[in-house]
Amino acid sequence: MAPSNNTSLNDVLFNRAKAVIPGGVNSPVRAFRAVGGTPRFVKRAQGAYFWDADGKQYIDYIGSWGPMILGHGHPAVLEAVQKAALDGFSFGAPTEREVELAEAIIAQVPSLEMVRLVSSGTEAGMSALRLARGATGRSKIIKFEGCYHGHADALLVKAGSGLATFGNPTSAGVPPEVVAQTLVLEYNNLEQLEEAFKLHGAELACLMIEPIAGNMNFVRASVPFMKRCRELCRQYGALLVFDEVMSGFRVALGSAQSIYAQLIPGFEPDMTVLGKVIGGGMPLAAFGGKRAVMEKLAPLGPVYQAGTLSGNPVATACGLATLREISKPGFYETLGARTQRLVAGLTQAAHAAGQPFCGDSEGGMFGFFLMDTLPQNYAKVMTTDGPKFNAFFHGMLDAGVYFAPALYEAGFVSAAHTDADIDATVAAARAHFARA
Ligand code: HOZ
Numbered sequence: 249m250a251p252s253n254n255t256s257l258n259d260v261l262f263n264r265a266k267a268v269i270p271g272g273v274n275s276p277v278r279a280f281r282a283v284g285g286t287p288r289f290v291k292r293a294q295g296a297y298f299w300d301a302d303g304k305q306y307i308d309y310i311g312s313w314g315p316m317i318l319g320h321g322h323p324a325v326l327e328a329v330q331k332a333a334l335d336g337f338s339f340g341a342p343t344e345r346e347v348e349l350a351e352a353i354i355a356q357v358p359s360l361e362m363v364r365l366v367s368s369g370t371e372a373g374m375s376a377l378r379l380a381r382g383a384t385g386r387s388k389i390i391k392f393e394g395c396y397h398g399h400a401d402a403l404l405v406k407a408g409s410g411l412a413t414f415g416n417p418t419s420a421g422v423p424p425e426v427v428a429q430t431l432v433l434e435y436n437n438l439e440q441l442e443e444a445f446k447l448h449g450a451e452l453a454c455l456m457i458e459p460i461a462g463n464m465n466f467v468r469a470s471v472p473f474m475k476r477c478r479e480l481c482r483q484y485g486a487l488l489v490f491d492e493v494m495s496g497f498r499v500a501l502g503s504a505q506s507i508y509a510q511l512i513p514g515f516e517p518d519m520t521v522l523g524k525v526i527g528g529g530m531p532l533a534a535f536g537g538k539r540a541v542m543e544k545l546a547p548l549g550p551v552y553q554a555g556t557l558s559g560n561p562v563a564t565a566c567g568l569a570t571l572r573e574i575s576k577p578g579f580y581e582t583l584g585a586r587t588q589r590l591v592a593g594l595t596q597a598a599h600a601a602g603q604p605f606c607g608d609s610e611g612g613m614f615g616f617f618l619m620d621t622l623p624q625n626y627a628k629v630m631t632t633d634g635p636k637f638n639a640f641f642h643g644m645l646d647a648g649v650y651f652a653p654a655l656y657e658a659g660f661v662s663a664a665h666t667d668a669d670i671d672a673t674v675a676a677a678r679a680h681f682a683r684a
Contacts (some may be wrong), residue, residue: 257301261289283638293320295664298650306650307669308583311660313463314494314524314622317583317612318573319664324527325569332565338557345568346361346559352571353534356501359490359516362537364545365404365559367521370398370492373456375553376521378404379535380454380487382494382551383544389447390416390455390486392435394464394626394656397456397491397521407432434475435461435625441480441559449484451493454519459504462494462658464629466608466615467622475512487541493523494658497571499611500580528570530563551564582680583612587661591616593674601681612661629656636684643680648672 265272273279273287280287288300296319298308311317318325332345342589346365354360366372377400389402397403405415405427411572415432417424431448433440445452455477461467469477479487487630495504502509503522507517519541523533536542546552557563573579593608598605598618607616620634623629637655644651652659 256286258286258289261301262286265677277654277657279654280653281284283641285642285645286683287653288650290361294323295319295668296662298667301585306645306648307461307665307673309651309661309673310650310661311662312524312529313539313657314498314613314660315527315529316660316662317525320529321661322570322573324573324665325566328560328565328569329530332562333620335561337386337409337562338560340556342566343559343561344444345561345564348570349526349559349564349568350534352568353522353536355504356497356575357536359505359518359538359568360411360520362538362542363522363534364553365532365534365564366544366553366555367531367533367560367563368398369533369555370400371555372493372521372523373397373403373491373537374400374517376489376535377454377456379541379545379551379552380456380489380519381450382549383541384453384485384487386451386453386486387429388431388434388451389429389453390431390448391415391443392433392457392626394435394465394467394629395456395461395491397458400494401426402430403456405430405432405533409432430618434627435464436470437625438473438476440474445480446482449480449486452481452486453482454487455481456487456489457492458494458639459508460495460499460610460613462613462615464538464626464656465623465632466613466658467624467626467629468608468610470624471508471511472510472517474647475515478512478515478517481518484649487518487537488638489519489521490517491521493521495610495613496520496522497525497574498660501575504610514679522674525570525574526567527563528566530560530566531557532560532563573663580611583661584610586665586667587612590614590665590670590673593670594677597674597678600678601684603681605684609661612663613658614661614671618654639684640677640680643683644673644676646675649676 271279401422404419415430490502519537587609604620
């Protein structure tokens with residue numbers, strides 16, 4: 249049935265979707281439940297923009313939650329994908345292209361000697377965890393409140409009542425015994441870190457961390473905190489696992505670990521989980537590390553892991569073409585400057601209206617908070633004024649600017665965003681804050 253003139257096609261589609269897909273979406277945050285209103289159904293995207301079902305144009309600061317670092321429909325990526333698709337969608341057998349992609353990833357991230365390609369960040373994180381446990385022969389793990397490592401059962405966990413106790417599931421369907429080996433600590437809390445290693449260090453398989461957390465908005469692990477994570481893992485024989493699904497190839501060509509390596513002599517994680525940018529928008533992720541650990545994986549070792557679509561030929565073509573473009577000289581300098589310009593512009597717009605606001609960015613990843621100082625952990629992030637954030641989100645959406653529909657998500661700028669896009673975004677923010 250055709251909608252009447254004043255009915256949005258987004259509403260029509262959302263109602264249809266809700267009848268056949270739980271909540272009308274295939275991933276919860278897309279449902280706009282945190283901010284209210286109707287999700288925009290994307291019809292097509294190009295460069296820094298997408299168009300919704302009504303044909304309205306938006307400046308896109310999500311970029312599929314990170315992968316679209318070149319913007320949508322980059323010609324070189326499109327060409328590579330089209331060419332690969334003509335040769336076949338999936339073989340379930342090795343290809344030269346997956347070797348090339350593994351080599352290209354390893355070439356940029358010195359801590360990686362081997363990688364295994366998989367299809368999603370969740371799969372990569374889950375597999376990395378199994379490998380860490382298999383390689384060390386230990387079961388306990390540390391994670392941090394507010395760091396998201398995909399939706400594997402053992403990682404859907406929040407802090408328990410105290411340090412000596414382990415976490416509680418954050419999802420129904422996760423039996424308490426599955427998270428009984430997961431210790432959840434506060435991000436950037438050195439005291440808790442020391443205490444946890446003192447109590448459990450000898451039984452820890454790994455410490456898993458997002459070095460720049462992108463699922464509690466944008467929060468960096470402090471340098472002293474990261475240094476201590478590295479030292480304690482080494483001292484107790486636990487593996488330091490960097491979850492760089494978001495930050496990998498997004499904040500720097502060498503990923504977030506290259507930034508810590510500049511600040512902490514000799515720094516590197518033992519294992520790394522990657523996703524998003526390395527697939528350029530196709531379902532592709534990876535986990536990797538030192539040869540001695542990676543060779544514990546089947547078929548060489550006792551840790552089982554497999555996948556029909558792993559190393560998919562079209563996805564690897566997309567990832568390779570993306571990596572080729574982002575490896576060009578000056579890419580991150582330009583992207584980083586543009587992202588900083590966005591955060592500075594938004595901050596000035598809010599401050600001009602007397603509103604509290606602060607933000608941070610690295611490469612093409614950013615976060616902003618409607619508060620005076622940058623939060624260091626999840627509890628602080630959650631003190632953000634929710635209704636104020638929602639009003640900002642909707643003010644910007646109405647003006648054709650699409651930020652993440654939840655205050656605990658990071659944002660992303662692509663190489664396709666121009667200074668004019670940033671200026672238009674800042675002007676819309678200024679107008680919103682003047683009204684607020
Ligand atoms: N895991 C993403 C939020 N940090 C959401 C992914 C999606 O909805 O596409």
